[in-house]
Amino acid sequence: xxxxxxxxxxxxxxxxxxxxxxxxxxxxxxxxxxxxxxxxxxxxxxxxxxxxxxxxxxxxxxxxxxxxxxxxxxxxxxxxxxxxxxxxxxxxxxxxxxxxxxxxxxxxxxxxxxxxxxxxxxxxxxxxxxxxxxxxxxxxxxxxxxxxxxxxxxxxxxxxxxxxxxxxxxxxxxxxxxxxxxxxxxxxxxxxxxxxxxxxxxxxxxxxxxxxxxxxxxxxxxxxxxxxxxxxxxxxxxxxxxxxxxxxxxxxxx
Numbered sequence: 001x002x003x004x005x006x007x008x009x010x011x012x013x014x015x016x017x018x019x020x021x022x023x024x025x026x027x028x029x030x031x032x033x034x035x036x037x038x039x040x041x042x043x044x045x046x047x048x049x050x051x052x053x054x055x056x057x058x059x060x061x062x063x064x065x066x067x068x069x070x071x072x073x074x075x076x077x078x079x080x081x082x083x084x085x086x087x088x089x090x091x092x093x094x095x096x097x098x099x100x101x102x103x104x105x106x107x108x109x110x111x112x113x114x115x116x117x118x119x120x121x122x123x124x125x126x127x128x129x130x131x132x133x134x135x136x137x138x139x140x141x142x143x144x145x146x147x148x149x150x151x152x153x154x155x156x157x158x159x160x161x162x163x164x165x166x167x168x169x170x171x172x173x174x175x176x177x178x179x180x181x182x183x184x185x186x187x188x189x190x191x192x193x194x195x196x197x198x199x200x201x202x203x204x205x206x207x208x209x210x211x212x213x214x215x216x217x218x219x220x221x222x223x224x225x226x227x228x229x230x231x232x233x234x235x236x237x238x239x240x241x242x243x244x245x246x247x248x249x250x251x252x253x254x
Contacts, residue, residue: 108180110148112152116186122226
């Protein structure tokens with residue numbers, strides 16, 4: 001039995017007549033296939049498949065460092081899933097959450113910039129040291145200008161005349177929320193002491209409180225320092241248009 005195996009191995013390693021004539025460089029189809037793999041595979045050329053002989057066979061006693069690219073059953077679907085979610089583990093889960101969040105419809109808050117060109121109307125959140133402009137979420141299907149005028153009346157008691165609100169654009173406000181701003185240029189700023197907020201919320205202790213508990217009309221530069229970071233960024237984008245003299249729109253007195 002051992003003699004038969006040794007003879008078979010010797011015949012496989014010996015070149016045939018075609019190989020002696022120089023027309024074929026390998027002893028068998030298997031040898032030619034191994035040589036083709038050794039010459040075409042960049043990993044083998046780079047030495048990552050381990051040491052090989054002239055026929056492309058791995059040398060005995062040396063374990064190749066290359067691993068099957070497909071891996072065990074179920075490994076390739078897992079790799080495909082990782083690529084689709086942008087990575088493995090926590091990074092992949094975070095990317096998946098971002099994809100889900102980006103697929104949700106963005107809400108739109110509508111606000112009014114009430115200014116005379118020098119000052120800006122702000123309201124202070126009840127119980128906080130943070131200020132804001134009159135604004136709120138638009139109802140489903142509600143026109144943005146109408147929503148801004150409604151929020152202005154609910155949060156300050158001011159009624160903007162028809163056609164007095166001029167659009168300042170739709171801006172990215174927060175993750176999942178945009179801000180549609182409208183300009184109301186007034187001849188004189190309203191008296192903060194006469195403004196009343198009818199928009200309410202329920203506190204943790206069950207009390208129903210107004211959204212704003214105070215109003216002010218500080219200069220623009222000071223007003224931007226009182227509001228939140230996102231609103232300050234948006235106000236900085238529209239400040240040049242909101243503060244310049246308006247020659248093509250009527251001035252309204254509050």
